Amino acid sequence: MAESAPPGLEGIVESQYAQIGSHRYHYLYSKPPKGEFKGTFLLFHGFPDISYGWRYQIVLLHSLGYEVVAPDMLGYGRSSVPIDLEEYAAKTQADDMAVLAERIAHGRQVFVGGHDFGVLVAYRIAMYYPNLVRGLFVAAIPFQPPEVNFEFADRIGDESYTSIGYMRQFGDPEFHQNFIGPDKVWQLLSACYNGTTPEGEPGGSPEEGLVLDRLPRIGLSSIVKQEELAYIVREYGESVQGPFNWYRLWKINFDADLSAARKGNIRFTMPTLFIGGKSDPYLPPFLIDAMRGYFDDLEIHQVDGTHWVLWDARMEVNNLLEKFLSRFTT
Structure with a gap:
């Protein structure tokens, strides 16, 4: 029996799988309408999400004539969930995605998109495989160059660095055990x-992380439909250990990128579109401004939206993306 398409993507996507080394990736694949082909797009989701997080952009890109590949990143959905944290390194996954791009695009350049932690992979494909990337679209997290000193880990461990307190909570190796089973996963994702609760309280904050005893009272968010959330919960299965593993990679990613950091002079020459939400509490403005020093051709837009800008500002995001893509010709 064929797998049913996710809600809202019926007739547009199908599930496919790729074995790349020891990693098995599930991805949503969308073929452009017959007779149309403007290029191939790889889209990388973040936390806590899956390939389906790109649903609104997949519909747009399909309508414009693009082939779309949206993987479940390692640890998520139907993709592999490695035990060894080293395998989750952003560079390792960028290497895997470069292989997938070559298999699907057959030597053609591709467009790459990333949201949240997905940008870590997107930026690294552009860093390490610049000739592969025709254009780059990133949302929510600005580029931060690899460092030669492990300073970010010091900030993670610094109690005075309050805005990333949630990272300390999420990085606890046992924290995922609070969310075993579909009901708990539903609560996690809703938060x-x-x-919010009936009184309007959020499930947590960047400073303190999630307030666990509040989660059972969190209602369905206005930015996701019930059938959409139900689909995502089913795809997560019984455990969220894989997704939370991404918060334990700071030293691993540092080591993987150390050679590039020491080499320095990181430049992105491909056209790049960055979109952030004006109401995103995880998006410091100074990081957006700092991006300009690394890109030769960078568009920056901040729209009325939250961290989930691909959903709650989807019309504006899609309009900006379509305008950005109009710069390219086949």
């Missing part, structure tokens, strides 16, 4: 997707 992370901007859901």
Whole structure:
């Protein structure tokens, strides 16, 4: 029996799988309408999300004539969930995605998109495989160059650095055990997707992380439909250990990128579009401004939206993306 398409993507996507080394990736694949082909797009989701997080952009890109590949990143959905944290390194996954791009695009350049932690992979494909990337679209997290000193880990461990307190909570190796089973996963996702209690209280904050005893009272967020959330919960299965593993990679990513950091002079020459939400509490403005020093051709837009800008500002995001893509010709 064929797998049913996710809600809202019926007739547009199908599930496919790729074995790349020891990693098995599930991805949503969308073929452009017959007779149309403007290029191939790889889209990388973040936390806590899956390939389906790109649903609104997949519909747009399909309508414009693009082939779309949206993987479940390692640890998520139907993709592999490695035990060894080293395998989750952003560079390792960028290497895997470069292989996938070559298999699907057959030597053609591709467009690359990333949201949240997905930008870590997107930026690294552009860093390490610049000739592969025709254009780059990133949302929510600005580029931060690899460092030669492990300073970010010091900030993670610094109690005075309050705005990333949630990272300390999420990085606890046992924290995922609070969310075993579909009901608990539903609560986790509802809180992370901007859901609130009947009194309007959020499920947590960047400073303190999630307030666990509040989560059972979090209602369905306005930015996700019930059938959409139900689909995502089913795809997550019984455990969220894989997704939370991404918060334990700071030293691993540092080591993987150390050679590039020491070499320095990181430049992105491909056209790049960055979109952030004006109401995103995880998006410091100074990081957006700092991006300009690394890109030769960078568009920056901040729209009325939250961290989930691909959803709650989807019309404006899609309009900006379509305008950005109009610069390219086949």
